Amino acid sequence: MGTDGNSRAAVARPTIRMNLETYERAKFWAGRDAEAAGTPPNFNDFVTAAVENEIARRSGVEIDADHILAGRINQMADAMKSMESQLDAMGAMVRTTFTTLIELARGDSILTDELDDKDSEFGVGS
Known part of the structure; x- marks a missing residue:
């Protein structure tokens, strides 16, 4: 994992693998979320939000x-x-x-x- 330069907030750039069906579904929902928000689709933002939601759910922070x-x-x-x-x-x-x-x-x-x-x-x- 690498991080961006010091000028921006530290961002990790992991490489993930997922099966093609999951990838297509994630792209679909990323597009739907972006369409609802009126922004261009951003797969990275969707995956980041999905990971954050799963962590919050598992840790009991967000139910x-x-x-x-x-x-x-x-x-x-x-x-x-x-x-x-x-x-x-x-x-x-x-x-x-x-x-x-x-x-x-x-x-x-x-x-x-x-x-x-x-x-x-x-x-x-x-």
């Missing part, structure tokens, strides 16, 4: 809060939906259990009661 927050909100919404369906199932189970217990306490049972004409499978009562 992509929007992405993390959206993921957490989606996770909580899914958990609430799951809890809602579980609560509905438990409510139905409790209602069925109490109904069965009340019928047993009264002496009612679908197994021992005689069939009415309307309840008979063949329409013939006892």
